[in-house]
Amino acid sequence: MYEFDWSSIPGALPFLWDGLKVSLEITVTAVAVGIVWGTLLAMLRLSSVRWLGALAAAYVNLFRSIPLVMVLLWFFLIVPQLLKGALSLDPNTDVRLTSAMIGFALFESAYYSEIIRAGIQSVPKGQASAASALGMTYAQAMRLVVLPQAFRNMVPLLLTQAIVLFQDTSLVYVSALADFFGAAYKVGDRDGRLVELLLFAGAVYFVICFAASQLVRRYQKKLNAHVAH
């Protein structure tokens, strides 16, 4: 019978906390960039200029057809070299975090753009017509009338995607970056207590993600009640 020994966790908490901060940092950056870049991609895909739409569609389909872990690995291998060259950094500067953030952001924008595209299409066409009829330019109609309504409808989906993204950040272990999962793995490996550390890490992921998804559900209920009346 395997005997659990949790004694290595308390001492490792500061290190694990740093790892959790890395995970959250990557998540927040990828969500923020993903929403902005994803909105642009969605607008390109919906634009009447055909080659712009095709370009955006190619981007989205490319990233949606490649496993995330491969994207991260490529960015881990290529981007550090590029960044160091472009910014003439010291060769020893650690740009793994930056490259992970860029990789996640570019990858997630493909998913966000699909959510946002559906959100834009959920706004009745008459709304854009009414905005145009009042003399608004296309950009004003989008910014003031269509996108606010689209985002209000999309918030639950965007947040759910953010929760999935937070879990996916654990994949940065391929670059040996100490995110929360990576940190737990390192501690477990060092102390020969891998099972305990991974169980602990799993529990933490579960608590965070479950709580977040409950919050999303509550928000969605509120939203539905608001729309219904």
Added chain:
Amino acid sequence: MISIQNVSKHYGSFQVLTDCCTEVKKGEVIVVCGPSGSGKSTLIKCVNGLEPFQSGTITVDGISVGNPKTNLSKLRSRVGMVFQHFELFPHMSITDNLSIAQIKVLGRSKDEARAKGLKLLDRVGLKAHAEKFPGQLSGGQQQRVAIARALAMDPICMLFDEPTSALDPEMINEVLDVMVELAREGMTMMCVTHEMGFAKKVANRVIFMDQGRIVEDDSKDAFFANPRSERAQHFLAKILSH
């Protein structure tokens, strides 16, 4: 004020408008009617460029709508439009609905836009609802707000695209009353509507469309007394029989 010359439009091989010609002079009220699918809504949307057209010319206040060099947004800001489904912005209060375009398009100050919006809201009898959201108003009230929103831009003319056909019967009159008042004040209006009572009361001319063509374009008295085309006779007989 509005001049429509030989306008044709097609979606692929489907001809929506064929060779439409008419004029709307300053202060005139024109009612456009016809069976559904006759192209009347499309025609009125061509007037402010919401629908593109392939041939012919439309000018509003001397400015060509179809000319790619025309600043369409600027032209549209001077032409009011009221839609069948109101199209108030549901995420904004009534006050914001009334002032947003004044602020962002005309560059008016917030206070000025708000004051103007409230004045017009009072005029359509809805001042008490200023801080509500569109979803809290009835269809008739929403359409009156939509008219006020268009008027807040000080338009040189107004386009109405079936303003009462999405309304419950008991709300139609409150909207028509606002439109009649507007017509009597001398607003240039082009109205797509089946409300023949409204046409009889205030229209100068009635245009009858069928299958994308303007079949009749006559003074209202001539139109109601003896429509020349058989199709218009048919249409009137059906619509006035009850």
